[in-house]
Amino acid sequence: MSNSSxxxxxxxxxxEYVRKIPGLFSENAQLICKEIGDGNLNLVFRIIENxxxxxxxxxxxxxxxxxxxxESWPLTLDRxxxxxxxxxxxxxxxxxxVPKVYHYDKELALTVMEDLSSHIIMRKGLISRxxxxxxxxxxxxxxARTLFLTSDLALDHQDKKQKVVQFINxxxxxxxxxxVFTDPYYDAKTNQFNPLIKEVIEEIWGHGELKLExxxxxxxxxxxxxxxxxxxxxxxxxxxxxxxxxVFDPEFSxxxxxxxxxxxxxxxxxxxxxxxxxxxxxxxxxLQYQDYLLNTVEEIWIVFEEEFRILWKGKASEPxxxxxxxxxxxxxxxxxxxxxxxxxxxxRRVIGLAHVSDLESINDPKLRAKGERLALAIGQQLVxxxxxxxxxxxxxxxxxxxxxx
Ligand code: SR1
Ligand code: MG
Numbered sequence: 337m338s339n340s341s342x343x344x345x346x347x348x349x350x351x352e353y354v355r356k357i358p359g360l361f362s363e364n365a366q367l368i369c370k371e372i373g374d375g376n377l378n379l380v381f382r383i384i385e386n387x388x389x390x391x392x393x394x395x396x397x398x399x400x401x402x403x404x405x406x407e408s409w410p411l412t413l414d415r416x417x418x419x420x421x422x423x424x425x426x427x428x429x430x431x432x433x434v435p436k437v438y439h440y441d442k443e444l445a446l447t448v449m450e451d452l453s454s455h456i457i458m459r460k461g462l463i464s465r466x467x468x469x470x471x472x473x474x475x476x477x478x479x480a481r482t483l484f485l486t487s488d489l490a491l492d493h494q495d496k497k498q499k500v501v502q503f504i505n506x507x508x509x510x511x512x513x514x515x516v517f518t519d520p521y522y523d524a525k526t527n528q529f530n531p532l533i534k535e536v537i538e539e540i541w542g543h544g545e546l547k548l549e550x551x552x553x554x555x556x557x558x559x560x561x562x563x564x565x566x567x568x569x570x571x572x573x574x575x576x577x578x579x580x581x582x583v584f585d586p587e588f589s590x591x592x593x594x595x596x597x598x599x600x601x602x603x604x605x606x607x608x609x610x611x612x613x614x615x616x617x618x619x620x621x622x623l624q625y626q627d628y629l630l631n632t633v634e635e636i637w638i639v640f641e642e643e644f645r646i647l648w649k650g651k652a653s654e655p656x657x658x659x660x661x662x663x664x665x666x667x668x669x670x671x672x673x674x675x676x677x678x679x680x681x682x683x684r685r686v687i688g689l690a691h692v693s694d695l696e697s698i699n700d701p702k703l704r705a706k707g708e709r710l711a712l713a714i715g716q717q718l719v720x721x722x723x724x725x726x727x728x729x730x731x732x733x734x735x736x737x738x739x740x741x
Contacts, residue, residue, distance in 0.1 A: 342400070342413065342443055347371060350381045350395055357439050357448060360393060361385055375572070376404035376690055377411065377587070382451060392453060393438065397446040398587075402511075404690065412507045415587040416445035421502065422589035423449070425564065426478075429485050433478045434583050452582055455575035462571060462608040463694055465617075465625045466578075472632050474581035475574070475601055476639025483594040484647040486564035489654050500561050505590040508567065509557075512588065516680055517554035520687035521547055529687050532705040536712055537687055549719045553676045561591035569600040570681075570692070571608070595673025601636060602674060603681035604692070605629050606735065607711055610682075611694035614707035626739075630732045637674075637728035641667060672722045675731055679718030682711045713738050 345353060347369040354360060354367065361367060366386035373380030378398050385391040398416040402409040420440035427434050435450040461468065488496050519526045522541055529537055540546060566573070567588030575582045609629045612622045648663050656662065685692045686708045695711070698704040717738050718731070725731055 342445060344379070344399065345381075345397060345444065345446070347381065350383060353444075354383050354393065354395065354448065360438060360448070361391060365389070365391075373403070375585070377402050377415075379403070382453070384451075392451040394435070394449050394451045395446055396449065397444065413445035415505070415508055416440070416447060417442060418503060418505050418508070418589050419585070419587040420447045422564065422566070422586035423447070423584075425486065426482055426566075426583070426586065429481050430478050430583075433474060433581060449584075452575045452584075455577050455580065455582060457572055458574040458576045458581075459571040459604070459608070459693060461576055462605075462629075463611070463697060465612075465621075467628055468576050468578065468581070468632075470579055471576060471581055472635035473639050475583070476636045477643050478581075478583055479594075479598055479601070479636075480640050480643030480647060483563040483565070483597065484644055485651065486591075487562055487594070489648065489652050489657060492653065499564060500591040503564055503590045505567075505588065508588045509590055509592075512567070513554065513558065515688050515690065516684045517550060517557065519689070520684045521550060524688075526689040527687055528689060528691070530701055530705055530708055532701055533686070533708050533712070536709055540683070540687070540712065540716065543716075546716055546719060549676070549722075550680060553673075553680055553719070556593050556673065557596060557677075560593040563591065563594050564589060565592045565594065565597045566600075567592065567596070569597045571601075571604040572692075593673055593677070595670050596677045598637075598640065598670065598674040599677025599679075600681055602633050602731070603678040603685075603715075604694075605633055606678065606714060607682055607685055607692050608694045609735070610707040610711040610714065611692075611698065612707070613710055614695070614698040614700075614703035614705075616703075630735060634728050634732055637671070637731075644670075668726065671728065671731075672725055675718045675722035675725050678731075679715040679720075679722070682715035682718070686711050686715075710739060713741070 350369045351367045367383050368386055369381050369383045371379055372382050378396055381395045383393050398413050400410060400413055401407045402411050420437055423434055423437050427436065435452060437447060437449050439448040484490055566586045567590055568585065573583060573585040609626050612625055648657060695704055695707050698707060714735055717734055721734060
């Protein structure tokens with residue numbers, strides 16, 4: 337099975353392939369396969385057993401190029417290895433919060449994993465203004481555990497360096513370096529934006545202080561091998577039910593700054609917050625849902641910090657972890673980094689390539705512009721004011737202040 341050389345599998349080949357994996361389906365099972373991927377990079381197949389067993393799995397196959405652009409944008413297949421190895425580490429650190437991996441095939445660059453068909457993509461849930469009462473607890477725990485336990489705080493420094501090598505991911509990092517930290521801040525060809533907000537974007541392109549701060553955040557992304565981060569933790573990489581949360585799609589994983597993951601979650605909740613300015617709904621309902629989103633942001637940080645401090649007490653192996661003031665200083669720097677990365681990630685989704693459906697689903701460009709302007713205003717302030725934040729309430733107060741301007 338794993339000696340075949342790479343080619344893109346058809347739905348029929350996928351069925352034949354999955355049949356041969358021991359322990360998944362019975363020999364004579366009638367299998368139905370459908371390609372269901374709607375992401376930017378890969379093919380995703382769902383294979384369901386016809387009948388009453390209800391068994392199903394997902395196969396994700398990497399294409400040798402970025403699906404969203406086509407063959408003119410070649411992309412390493414090694415991202416499938418990164419993804420499956422990251423998922424296995426996350427499974428051992430956070431069982432139940434990521435899909436199970438059943439099989440990985442290096443040659444075909446594919447991973448067979450748990451089907452989460454009873455869950456929905458969180459971004460879709462938020463667009464429908466659903467509420468997820470356990471999400472903050474789940475994602476705060478996921479962030480604290482994956483980030484702390486893969487860092488120099490918990491690992492032997494030699495083992496950690498081996499992991500840095502294992503997860504070297506230059507091509508996927510380059511996508512982030514370009515699309516998050518570089519292209520949105522000048523008149524790049526990759527940018528795509530609503531012409532109605534061009535004047536705000538031109539102000540950003542000419543804003544020297546902002547660009548300096550973004551450059552500092554980019555430098556940290558390039559150089560700060562702090563923990564094994566997910567690397568693309570937006571609400572399209574999270575599946576939810578009312579009571580369950582699963583984080584998937586860690587193909588952008590590498591050793592990078594912890595705040596990049598925390599900031600990604602916050603940014604995507606805030607992008608959803610901004611989108612409700614443009615969706616047609618009752619004012620009271622809008623305010624209540626926006627409050628829910630800001631409360632969720634606060635709760636995520638509170639859970640994260642609590643869990644991180646518990647791990648620091650119980651699992652830190654770094655001898656200097658007990659130096660007076662180090663823990664508080666470390667966590668404050670994480671908070672400030674998270675604000676900065678959240679800001680960058682909000683702006684890239686409005687100015688750059690690859691937007692978010694929270695905003696894109698607003699058909700009227702004038703109404704969409706309302707949400708987009710707010711996202712750019714909040715994004716800028718998060719970057720510029722990040723080092724004034726001392727507690728999570730400073731972030732949510734800043735968002736409220738900018739919104740009420
Ligand atoms: C060409 S890939 C565009 C974006 O999709 C992924 O989800 C990442 O966010 C990337 O920046
Ligand atoms: Mg993805």
